[in-house]
Amino acid sequence: MKANTLFLLFLMLFTIASCDKNGDPVDEEVVDNNPDNAPDKIFGKSLVLYNSKMQYTLQASGFTSKSTCAVVMLGGVYKLTSTPTYIYSKSTAKSASLEVKYADKLQIGSDYTNTNSTYTATLSFTSESGGSYTGTEKAVSNSNVSGLNGTTSRNISGTFTLY
Numbered sequence: 001m002k003a004n005t006l007f008l009l010f011l012m013l014f015t016i017a018s019c020d021k022n023g024d025p026v027d028e029e030v031v032d033n034n035p036d037n038a039p040d041k042i043f044g045k046s047l048v049l050y051n052s053k054m055q056y057t058l059q060a061s062g063f064t065s066k067s068t069c070a071v072v073m074l075g076g077v078y079k080l081t082s083t084p085t086y087i088y089s090k091s092t093a094k095s096a097s098l099e100v101k102y103a104d105k106l107q108i109g110s111d112y113t114n115t116n117s118t119y120t121a122t123l124s125f126t127s128e129s130g131g132s133y134t135g136t137e138k139a140v141s142n143s144n145v146s147g148l149n150g151t152t153s154r155n156i157s158g159t160f161t162l163y
């Protein structure tokens with residue numbers, strides 16, 4: 001009898017300890033299997049957008065609080081003619097929008113092409129350091145080479161790394 005009384009007393013204390021101040025049961029600790037992967041800001045980070053062939057489409061680094069960044073130019077024959085700018089906006093816990101703009105010049109001998117490029121992408125984070133993206137690349141070109149003037153736009157998609 002004494003053991004049954006102690007057991008019931010223990011059970012009642014355990015039940016009371018498992019309730020909040022209103023007497024409602026306290027939930028077990030909830031483990032978030034879907035963490036907030038998209039950062040609020042990307043200051044000081046670098047980003048690489050890869051296409052389906054794992055070749056980079058855009059490589060940008062040194063994102064600053066003044067909305068400027070650095071863009072790595074392909075092949076070394078392109079030269080930036082303005083400071084690249086960006087707009088990053090976290091949309092949800094797992095997604096963000098990014099726009100990067102820059103101007104460059106390609107010159108080979110006396111032939112040249114000046115291009116204003118804009119990358120607009122929706123980033124879907126699967127981890128804090130990457131995920132997938134979809135968006136567009138728009139280029140407005142002015143050239144002394146026939147056929148290279150005008151505006152081009154294409155859809156882009158693939159994976160990205162943020163580090």
